Amino acid sequence: MTIPLINFAKLTSSDKSTQQQEIKRLDQACRDIGFFYLIDTxxxxxLINRIMRAAQRFFAQPLQQKLAIDIKNSCNHRGYGAVGEEQLDEINKADWKETFDMALxxxxxxxxxxxxxxxxxxxxxxSDPNVLETLHDYYVTAFGVAMKVLEAMAQALDLAPDFFTRCFKEHVTVLRMIHYPPRPEQTHDNGAGAHTDYGCITLLLQDEVGGLEVKHRNGEWVQATPMEGALVVNIGDLMQRWTNDEYTxxxxxxxASAADTHRYSFPFFVEPDYETQVACVPTCQSNTKPAKYAPILSGDWIQSRFDATYAYREQEA
Structure with a gap:
């Protein structure tokens, strides 16, 4: 299995023939594997260099300074998450990473x-204004890219171009910074446990270190090798529900990072307005393939997944 490459410039081209060809390639990638590289965004x-430096500065702070904005003090899941706070694989060990989350x-x-x-x-x-300014700049830019990708997906599914994007007026899209610190000796190799993402799509910027692996349907784990300037984009659970499992x-x-190695990545979790009614899109169901999932509010779904992933939210629930 190889992860397909999609050209953003072609996906948004004014030349309709070029655009339609790339939309077809995007559609195939979403159906076959649910992952693709996105280039020319x-x-x-x-901006990529700025956010890499911002993450290094933020996570290099003393732990007590980072804990001043501890995510456990935020009822709406914003701020700093210490190593071991999150466990994406609900069966195995907690993740070996620290995080920072922001949204609207x-x-x-x-x-x-x-x-x-x-x-x-x-x-x-x-507390660093330069870090905050960089995060805001990246959030706005990545959101614009995400909306263009969702427009292309809607067109691929024979829907109105704004079918998905009209659900992003008061969205809950999250930008996360992640630091995978060096793994101590005799510690498990789980940086982030095996999981699927919760929302519509995720746009991931990663550094050159690597470590992301994607599971093929045959059970094989395939490396998503870093590609300079490219994003790794994947389909989330909410989009799979929305498309009746057409998109995967x-x-x-x-x-986990090896000894003396620091890894940084920046997932951008694209999630619509809380009150978005996620019901099977009309072009993904038929008499022979009825809708598999009952309608659900987007926010109810996302919140249920957070509660299952973070111990502090599970206790609150």
């Missing part, structure tokens, strides 16, 4: 924060 080298920054008295306090509300921000949410994992 609007995320330029300068809404005041605590915002109507959505009042209605859904576990999903909306204020961020817990890094594929299991993946990250091996």
């Amino acid at each position: 609007d995320i330029d080298t300068a 920054d809404l005041p605590s008295d915002h109507p959505l924060a009042a209605r859904y306090p576990k999903m909306y509300g204020p961020n817990q921000n890094p 949410s594929t299991t993946h994992r990250v091996k």
Whole structure:
């Protein structure tokens, strides 16, 4: 199995023939494996270098300084997560990584924060203004790329181009920074346990170290080798439900970093408005293939997955 390569410039080309050819390739990738490399995006080298430096500065801080914005102090899951806080593989050991999560920054008295306090509300921000500015710049740029990818997916499924993107007015899309520190001797090799992502799609920027592995349907684990300037994009569980399993949410994992090696990555979890009614899209069902999943609110689904993954949220639930 190889991970396909999709050209963003072609996907958004004004030349309809070029665009349609790339949309067909995108559609095939989403059906066959649910993973692809995305090249020639609007995320330029300068911004990539900035966010890599920002992550290094943030995670190099003393632990007590990072714990000032501990994610356990945030009811809406924003801020710093220490090593071992998350366990993506619900059976095996906790992940060997530390994280920082941010999303739309809404005041605590915002109507959505009042209605859904576990999903909306204020961020817990890094104290370094340069780090914060870089995160905001990356969030806005990556969101623009994600919306173009979702438009292409809608067209591939013979839907209106805005079928998915119209559900992103008050979205819960999350930008995460991850640091995989060196693995101590005699420690398990689980950087991030085997899992599928929860939302629509994920756009992953990774450094040159590598470690991401994708599970083929035959059980083989395939390396998603870093490619300079490229994003790794994958389908999430919510999109698989939405498309009646036409698009595949594929299991993946990250091996722990070797001794003296630090790895940084930046998943951008693209998740729609909480109250989005996720029901099987009309072009993915028929008399011979009825809808497999009952309709569900996007936010209810995402929240249930968070509660199963983080011990502190499970206790609250």
